Amino acid sequence: MSWLDTVLSAPTLVPLPVLVPLFAAGLTLALHRYANVQRVISVVALAVSTAASAGLVLAADSGPVVVDLGGWAAPVGIALVADRLAALMLTVSGVMLLCVLLYSLGQGVPEGEAEPAQELSVDEARVGGAIPVAIFHPTYLVLAAGVSNAFLTGDLFNLYVGFEILLAASAVLLTLGGTAERVRAGSVYLIVALASSVLFLAAIALVYAATGTVNMAQLAVRLPEIDDTVRVALQLLLLLAFGIKAAVFPLSFWLPDSYPTAPAPVTAVFAGLLTKVGVYSILRTQTLIFPDSPAVDQVLMVVALATMVIGILGAVAQNDVKRLLSFTLVSHIGFMVFGVALASEAGTAAAIFYVVHHISVQTALFLVVGLVEWRGGSTSLDRLGGLARIAPVLAVLFFVPAINLAGIPPLSGFLGKVGLLTEGVRTGTPLAWILVVGSVVTSLLTLYAVVKAWNKAFWQTAPPDLPEHAPLPRTMVWPAGALVAFGVSLTVVAGPLYAYAERSAATTMDGVTYVDAVYPGGSDRGTGQSVEVTEESTGEEES
Amino acid sequence: MIVLENTPSAVLVLAIGVLCGAGVYLLLERPLTRILLGFILLSNGVNLMLLVAGGKAGASPIVGSAPEDEPMSDPLAQAMTLTAIVITLGLTAFILALAYRSWQLHGHDEVADDVEDQRVARQAALNAPAYTDADADEPGTTLDEEAAEVHDDVVRDGDPDPTPGDAPRRGWDA
Structure with missing residues (x-):
């Protein structure tokens, strides 16, 4: 059937990961009184968008899929570009968002049905009582749409819009219920995020003033023509804005403070996704918009080293599992930045693989810690203990992603690190060697940190006041288990996946594929008319 | 034909500088309401920057409203500024809500x-x-x-x- 072919063709799939969650968000907001309908809509929407992303992974393997919004081609219109990298990120984040959603649905069951949104008295909220939940589903879906938009966009300003969408949604999720602790953490998070957004917007204004475009493909063509100093200034400004989002040291101060206060599923999503959107943007900036910038790569190397080492030292000092994991999150961002800073195909491929691995493993860990908190009543390592005997399933669920994070062979963390280290050694500059050593030290310290958490929470004698509970709710265990299994499956399919990451890196690095797909005839200025655009409505793009 | 004027007016540049400077100063304060004011000033400074990036002021940004040979200003910069203003408005509302909540809980809105x-x-x-x-x-x-x-x-x-x-x-x- 011809219409079915049209619907299932690759260009139709491209906007779906943005549009479906966004429409579903509107629906769930309108239907906020019907909690069950909300749940069904959310699950279906995320499943559809994940399926579309998976389809894009296959479609993008034979070249980037470009959609011109509104029928205006680049550089006049806004382009959505699904190349291998974007499609891969979309799919992994889709799987993760779906698992976390199921987990959060399961979390509600033992406490009875969800209440419609209700006005909270100050006292109720102060003691962390009931929380208006009807707002969760719309916000969560908006967050999904924002993340997808950031991954798909081929336009700097649209990337800014994507960031703002996910920032607004994440600020709401972080302050759910408005308890004192969450308002404090939310304020810090929001202010820092706003500062980074304003920086990003200023960078866009300057880029536009310098080049007359915000289309990434056209930028790739035009930026080499402008003055070197201006170009480096623009690059650093963009990296600064993305560095705050990605929590790169010294711009990572806000993360370990704001993430742990949120509910477990929210922390899991934030840890898994939001920083990775920043890393993805850094990757795009460094490979597509500003390729060949060895000086900035050196800076990124130093920054990556500082992020790894200082982040993990912070984790070692923590006594609360959630805070400990937040610090490991910061630390492992350093590995991805290291891969990007190597500025070679193999380095980028390793960074891409590491991002995929880290999204799954960090999210799984935070979900499992949510279970630990459910069972043990606390996340403080001093008040936990004996969980290995009381809840063996939980122990397995924690142990596998924990050693995966530390990079024990044969799990995916090990494979990603091997990729990075191999390329670091091959590069062979003194700085690269220092980073190789730094990576190994960081891995060992990560192992120390997670083993400390393991020993205290699972092996030490159970404290006398450990709450008595029925067994863990299956509705929470299954999604967490599914995500852990997903992380392990990355090891099983590591061959094809790593090959895919290498192909993604190749197309991102060659600087031609992307530009040609979005902006055919890159040097031929002033094009950008889609077929549908009539003669009289086209203006000259520039004089 | 879009006229690109590369040297922006000194008044605008000065205004951007003052807005951003005052914005950053207020952003570094503790009470949320001052931070909010700082954010608004800073955003307006940056919006002005976007507008300046669009080139010379004065002409119409709409295709077809003037004869072919007359200059027109760049509509894209204005569209981006409008989008940024809307986003700023939404986030301003959220910070206000956060400040109010903080005042409910603590009697002040200091972070x-x-x-x-x-x-x-x-x-x-x-x-x-x-x-x-x-x-x-x-x-x-x-x-x-x-x-x-x-x-x-x-x-x-x-x-x-x-x-x-x-x-x-x-x-x-x-």
């Missing part, structure tokens, strides 16, 4: 110190004072002790170690 700062301040207070502060109002109070008391309002009675995540939040449902 409290984070957990790590409080811990450091407590540690510093527990240790013997490393030095005496000659400028202190009362003799005997050290900077360390003062630091331990500043913005400690998050610590509630009977909860000496407000580590986040301690309180089980199982009432949260999705």
